[in-house]
Amino acid sequence: MAESTFTVTGMTCGHCAASVTEEVTRIAGVTDVAVDVPTGAVTVTSAAPVAEADVRAAVEEAGYALAP
Numbered sequence: 001m002a003e004s005t006f007t008v009t010g011m012t013c014g015h016c017a018a019s020v021t022e023e024v025t026r027i028a029g030v031t032d033v034a035v036d037v038p039t040g041a042v043t044v045t046s047a048a049p050v051a052e053a054d055v056r057a058a059v060e061e062a063g064y065a066l067a068p
Helices: 014-025 052-061
Strands: 002-009 030-036 041-046
Touching: 002 052, 014 030, 014 041, 014 052, 041 052
Parallel strands: none
Antiparallel strands: 002 041, 030 041
16 A cells, blocks of 8 residues: 655635545545645555656646645
8 A cells, every 4th residue: 555645725625625535536546535625635545656647637637736
């Protein structure tokens, strides 16, 4: 198992978190996504490490962005 934490900007509510969770969960190998809206932290648990580019694409699909 691998775990990575990313910071997502623009999330303000539970709906935001649900949108990000839904998109990131679609990445192959992802087994769990935990979102902390106040800090923007998104922790991704997966069978193998996930590429930041894949997470970035999923987050952007949900309408948000990864912090630089």
